[in-house]
Amino acid sequence: MAWLTGHLTVLVFWAFAGVAIVSAAMCVTRRNPVASALWLVVTLFQLAGLFVVLDAQFLAVLQVLVYAGAIMVLFLFVIMLLNLGQGGPHDFKGVIGLGVGAVLAVLLLLQLSVLRHLEPPAAIALPPGTMAAQQAHDGLVGTVARPLFDAYLVPFEITSLLLLAAIVGAVVLAMRKL
Amino acid sequence: MTLDVSNYPQLLTALLPELVLSAWALILLLVVAWRHGTARDLRLAGWLTLVALATAAGAAWWLWWQSAHAAGISTMIAVDDFRFVADWIFLGGALLTVLFSMRYLEREGLLAPEYYVLLVFATIGMMLMGGGEDLMVIFLGLELMSICLYALAGFNRRSPRAAEAGLKYFLLGAFASAFLLYGIALVYGATGTTNLSLIGVQVVSLELQHAPLLLLGVALLLIGFGFKVAAVPFHMWAPDVYDGSPTPVAGYMATAVKAAAFAALFRVVGEAFGPVGAWREIVAGLAITTMVAGNLIALAQRSLKRMLAYSSVAHAGYLLVAVATGVAAGSAAFVFYLVAYSLTTLAAFALLAAKGRGGESDVQIDDLAGLAAQRPWLAFALSVCMLSLLGFPGTAGFIGKWYILVAAMSTGQGWLAALLVLTSVVSAGYYLPVVMAMYMQPAVSTEAHAEVCLDGFGRVAMAVAVAGLLFFGVAPNRLLDLSKTSATVQRGAAAGAIAAPTFSPGH
Numbered sequence: 001m002a003w004l005t006g007h008l009t010v011l012v013f014w015a016f017a018g019v020a021i022v023s024a025a026m027c028v029t030r031r032n033p034v035a036s037a038l039w040l041v042v043t044l045f046q047l048a049g050l051f052v053v054l055d056a057q058f059l060a061v062l063q064v065l066v067y068a069g070a071i072m073v074l075f076l077f078v079i080m081l082l083n084l085g086q087g088g089p090h091d092f093k094g095v096i097g098l099g100v101g102a103v104l105a106v107l108l109l110l111q112l113s114v115l116r117h118l119e120p121p122a123a124i125a126l127p128p129g130t131m132a133a134q135q136a137h138d139g140l141v142g143t144v145a146r147p148l149f150d151a152y153l154v155p156f157e158i159t160s161l162l163l164l165a166a167i168v169g170a171v172v173l174a175m176r177k178l
Numbered sequence: 179m180t181l182d183v184s185n186y187p188q189l190l191t192a193l194l195p196e197l198v199l200s201a202w203a204l205i206l207l208l209v210v211a212w213r214h215g216t217a218r219d220l221r222l223a224g225w226l227t228l229v230a231l232a233t234a235a236g237a238a239w240w241l242w243w244q245s246a247h248a249a250g251i252s253t254m255i256a257v258d259d260f261r262f263v264a265d266w267i268f269l270g271g272a273l274l275t276v277l278f279s280m281r282y283l284e285r286e287g288l289l290a291p292e293y294y295v296l297l298v299f300a301t302i303g304m305m306l307m308g309g310g311e312d313l314m315v316i317f318l319g320l321e322l323m324s325i326c327l328y329a330l331a332g333f334n335r336r337s338p339r340a341a342e343a344g345l346k347y348f349l350l351g352a353f354a355s356a357f358l359l360y361g362i363a364l365v366y367g368a369t370g371t372t373n374l375s376l377i378g379v380q381v382v383s384l385e386l387q388h389a390p391l392l393l394l395g396v397a398l399l400l401i402g403f404g405f406k407v408a409a410v411p412f413h414m415w416a417p418d419v420y421d422g423s424p425t426p427v428a429g430y431m432a433t434a435v436k437a438a439a440f441a442a443l444f445r446v447v448g449e450a451f452g453p454v455g456a457w458r459e460i461v462a463g464l465a466i467t468t469m470v471a472g473n474l475i476a477l478a479q480r481s482l483k484r485m486l487a488y489s490s491v492a493h494a495g496y497l498l499v500a501v502a503t504g505v506a507a508g509s510a511a512f513v514f515y516l517v518a519y520s521l522t523t524l525a526a527f528a529l530l531a532a533k534g535r536g537g538e539s540d541v542q543i544d545d546l547a548g549l550a551a552q553r554p555w556l557a558f559a560l561s562v563c564m565l566s567l568l569g570f571p572g573t574a575g576f577i578g579k580w581y582i583l584v585a586a587m588s589t590g591q592g593w594l595a596a597l598l599v600l601t602s603v604v605s606a607g608y609y610l611p612v613v614m615a616m617y618m619q620p621a622v623s624t625e626a627h628a629e630v631c632l633d634g635f636g637r638v639a640m641a642v643a644v645a646g647l648l649f650f651g652v653a654p655n656r657l658l659d660l661s662k663t664s665a666t667v668q669r670g671a672a673a674g675a676i677a678a679p680t681f682s683p684g685h
Contacts, residue, residue: 115391118391124370154189154254155312158306158315161302162322165300165303165325166325168296169296169329171292172293172296172333173329
């Protein structure tokens with residue numbers, strides 16, 4: 001029992017990570033776009049679980065609300081409106097597609113294996129417990145909100161311009177009669 | 179005037195040009211919401227845009243005139259002359275684009291005043307890229323600019339070529355943004371900050387010059403910027419996108435957009451990665467492939483629009499030479515060349531728009547035969563543009579190339595300088611046929627160029643551009659002084675950031 005409580009975090013991590021990897025693989029291999037999108041929802045839920053393991057509960061809630069909720073519903077709407085429900089032709093056409101995919105996968109594995117052995121420089125690594133102390137001081141939401149409206153105010157406001165410009169662009173391309 | 183950007187009123191002062199332009203963008207959007215559909219509304223939006231760009235340029239001038247600078251290390255937005263001069267280049271490019279667009283939009287039946295709104299938003303994005311002191315601001319500025327340009331590229335929805343251009347630009351642009359973002363993430367992982375000056379400090383104090391994480395991040399950042407400036411081998415999108423876009427937009431993409439990406443690249447490598455030597459070799463390698471491939475492929479083009487597209491790729495190579503020489507030697511040459519190149523290329527695209535109909539993709543170089551006899555002023559203007567792009571003495575293009583050569587020689591990169599001269603000689607093979615066609619070949623018929631003309635706005639803009647090219651070609655001192663002061667201030671900012679940063683997670 002002592003062993004279990006000591007390793008509970010690791011077990012929870014592997015459970016969420018394993019399901020996340022399997023569902024991500026299912027997402028890219030399904031031929032039906034609706035099935036793909038639903039598998040992506042599963043992946044996003046697992047990521048939310050991983051955020052909780054990292055002491056970022058507020059981020060986990062946001063992940064579910066924004067990504068798994070709003071954005072994925074939008075995805076499904078678009079897929080259904082475009083009438084892409086039935087399976088299309090297979091994506092990996094011939095040897096070239098598979099070859100490129102394999103090369104990219106090997107590159108990613110190499111990169112991960114190198115990064116695995118890298119320690120962040122001690123000067124920039126956060127001491128253990130920093131996040132917990134921060135959250136005790138500012139609250140879960142405050143830990144995210146304070147930097148967002150203080151140190152990162154300028155990027156935050158630029159994002160509002162970005163969204164407005166994207167809306168104008170979409171309306172111009174989609175609704176305008178020429 | 180010293181501005182402490184951690185204090186809100188002073189932060190707003192530092193952001194004045196961007197704020198003015200954003201306010202105008204919202205006003206313009208409201209006007210457009212009620213007044214859209216007729217040619218008259220389109221002209222009204224065009225006039226408002228001209229006023230907006232002029233007031234934003236005035237705000238940038240006011241800050242420059244007050245010699246505004248940041249107190250200590252500036253966060254998020256830089257306050258230095260490099261930013262103000264870069265702002266003028268973007269705003270000037272946008273101003274000329276609006277002048278050239280006025281008649282073009284009516285002629286092509288693109289009666290949608292949202293065109294100007296997107297143009298203004300894109301310009302705000304550029305200003306944030308050129309002035310961003312933080313990788314996040316630079317990235318958001320880049321996205322703001324790019325999203326507007328995706329819509330502008332596909333603006334003519336009746337043309338399948340425009341749809342192709344918009345989609346191609348969107349897909350490759352998103353691809354490039356992913357590279358950039360991944361690079362930023364790795365740099366953050368290695369240094370613990372996204373502030374450019376602080377990255378520079380961290381690289382030295384933590385001795386990260388050869389850290390694999392940082393080098394990988396720098397390489398990915400350079401690939402992302404390589405896509406945006408259309409450096410070979412990341413240039414594949416440029417000719418097709420320029421070809422399908424409305425011609426004034428293509429001119430805008432080839433000048434202001436490229437200038438913004440270069441300004442951001444210059445600031446990033448200068449302030450953040452100065453101590454990391456590796457970027458210099460990568461940029462020099464990109465410069466070589468871009469100069470050689472851009473010029474050789476341009477030789478084979480018969481369509482004027484595609485030739486100008488590959489010419490803009492080749493010029494990205496010359497600008498990369500200036501970047502490779504570094505902040506200390508190259509920034510004055512860099513700013514000067516950017517101005518000369520932007521003026522020339524915008525004017526050339528505007529002349530192409532005056533000649534062509536229905537997207538201009540079909541104007542061949544031979545179609546210009548005999549233009550000089552029937553439209554002497556337009557032929558003269560186009561000749562000046564071609565000679566300036568070639569780097570002929572007496573034009574601004576020559577002075578710009580000259581200073582890049584001097585900078586490359588002074589840093590011991592003589593082989594880059596030699597290659598620049600050799601490829602410029604090759605470029606005569608596609609610039610001079612345009613001049614020869616206009617002056618030495620007879621026109622096909624007396625009516626061949628009857629429809630070729632610019633409206634009043636276009637004429638004014640063309641006169642300004644050509645006069646500027648000739649003036650800076652003969653008397654470059656004033657512009658050069660401006661380039662030099664902007665360079666010294668930027669260098670001072672990079673050198674002044676010596677205080678060791680205290681890393682605080684989220685305050």
